[in-house]
Amino acid sequence: MKRKTAYMGVFLAFALILSYVESLIPFYFGVPGIKLGLTNLIIVILLYELGVKEALCISILRIILAGFLFGNMFSILYSLAGGLCSFCMMCLLKKCGLFHIVTVSVCGGITHNMAQLALASLIVENYGVFFYAPALLLSGVLTGFLIGVLAAEIEKRVERFFRETVRK
Amino acid sequence: MRKLGKRDVMLMMVLLFFCFAAFLIRKLAGGTEGAYVLVTVDGEIFGEYPLCEEREIPIKIAGETVNRLKIGGGAADMIWADCPDKLCVRQKPVSKENETIVCLPHRVVITVEGAAENGFDSIAR
Numbered sequence: 614m615k616r617k618t619a620y621m622g623v624f625l626a627f628a629l630i631l632s633y634v635e636s637l638i639p640f641y642f643g644v645p646g647i648k649l650g651l652t653n654l655i656i657v658i659l660l661y662e663l664g665v666k667e668a669l670c671i672s673i674l675r676i677i678l679a680g681f682l683f684g685n686m687f688s689i690l691y692s693l694a695g696g697l698c699s700f701c702m703m704c705l706l707k708k709c710g711l712f713h714i715v716t717v718s719v720c721g722g723i724t725h726n727m728a729q730l731a732l733a734s735l736i737v738e739n740y741g742v743f744f745y746a747p748a749l750l751l752s753g754v755l756t757g758f759l760i761g762v763l764a765a766e767i768e769k770r771v772e773r774f775f776r777e778t779v780r781k
Numbered sequence: 782m783r784k785l786g787k788r789d790v791m792l793m794m795v796l797l798f799f800c801f802a803a804f805l806i807r808k809l810a811g812g813t814e815g816a817y818v819l820v821t822v823d824g825e826i827f828g829e830y831p832l833c834e835e836r837e838i839p840i841k842i843a844g845e846t847v848n849r850l851k852i853g854g855g856a857a858d859m860i861w862a863d864c865p866d867k868l869c870v871r872q873k874p875v876s877k878e879n880e881t882i883v884c885l886p887h888r889v890v891i892t893v894e895g896a897a898e899n900g901f902d903s904i905a906r
Contacts, residue, residue, distance in 0.1 A: 685865070685886075687885060687886055691885075711788055712786075712788060712789055712792065713784075713785050713786060713789040715785060715789065716785075716788075716789040716792055716793060719792075719793055719796065720792075720796075723796060733883065733885055736885065736888060737821075737823070737824065737883060737885065737888045737889075737890050738821075738823060738824025738888070739821055739824060739883075739890040739892070741821075741879075741881040741883070741890050741892040742881060742883050742890065744807065744879055744880060744881040744892075745881070745883075746803055746807075747800060747803035747804040747806075747807050750796075750799065750800045750803055751797075751800040751804075754793070754796055754797060754800060758793070
């Protein structure tokens, strides 16, 4: 148990590093809000290897800390909306057990973008922001796929580490 | 870990199909050159400006200029913002119907409107 707590700290630090790396990458395609979602990599792996509670905990803490470090109150709000909705979606899809980790990540990516778009339209009180919906949908699928493939490959390799070291 | 199954491929295909359907709907709904831009702040109309004239509009919230919108050559472009992320400034100029520039921190939305509604609106106002 003690060991797991320590590892959770390491994973949180790792997620924060990924947030930082992502904030450094100039990743811009003419539509605001499109990003790689690198941190989702660690959230997906934790969801599969450690469990729902642990992954959710890291996800929320990561969003709040990264918001204070690299963003502002607004970015925290948007990240939380996207992060929580996509987490719920991935959790449900994983629970039902019908889909592959890549598919779960793709659905998470889409849900993340759509939740942020819905929140944006509520905040600006204008449906005009849905003009970006198609681009955000597609980017959710593509980045979700990329992150999913990476997560599947990494998970294969760290499975033993989780089983023998972290979960003890 | 098992391989990608038929179900996964099917679901992803459906999702991709939805993406392209969304692009298509947007293409069908817009596409024509707009006549004027509608600027809203916090859901309320700030102003309407025809796209045909050249001008620069300071968008003010509580007397302070937060964004600058430049209209010229039939397009509108956000050229300045006082927020740190500058996402709205990096967006391309908009000219076609329903195209939008959003400044989330200030809740400013700029939408290009078509000519059809313009006639009615200019009479109504």
